Amino acid sequence: MTPPSSTLRAADQIAYLDQAAASDPGRQYKQQLLTALDLRPGHVVLDVGCGPGTDLPALANAVGDRGAVIGIDHDPAMLEQAQQRTAAHTHVTVRAGDAHALPLDDASIDRARTDRVLQHLTDPRQALAELRRVVRPGGLVALAEPDWDTLAIDAADTATSRAYTRYVTSKVVRNAAIGRQLGRLLNDVGFEVASIQATVAMFHDYQAADAILRMPAVAQRAWQSGALDENAARTWLTSLTNGPFLAAFTFFTAIGRVPTTNS
Structure with a gap:
């Protein structure tokens, strides 16, 4: 649900996002988010930070030909991939844009979503204020974010596990703690908070966890920066692959509603 994505090439970023979506935790929360949006035929739905278009076809199927889906992203490589993946859906539009200043009219959207986007933004509150501006009264937004302060990786060397987690959350x-903040931020910008759910993403298999957490790549960055001792980190990584494995973090989904009145 988050890699050191800034260090990945575009193709690797796309592959990572596809892997995350296909994982068991990914499928679970994405279905929760889709259900919570309560999409109806004819709705206009917005996906902010749509990436390579992973979720746009499902949104398009839910709103039907009478509806419209708008995917917005700032990355040209992601936009190109999203356009290719939605070519068969004539009611899907993919546009370049900034989550902090959406290229959309006021009250022009019925439903909107962000999926693991706010954790990376310069100003998540401004992005939510923009969603408040473009979503119609009575409309819904659905947000999904991890809380990386809850990341726990079991190892005999608890000191290195803790240092690794501190590096993830600080660098x-x-x-890193955006998941727990979603309800408060929605309230701050004028949404009614309809629901907040927390689920634990748990991994018992090292390979499945590494597809999401990218532990060797992150650990290497950490020891190169001096945040981890290299020898201790290498031993820690080896221990994770050799025995029973457990890693977990908390994932939050929040639903906000635009009030129908100013009261």
């Missing part, structure tokens, strides 16, 4: 992810 790898800009807004």
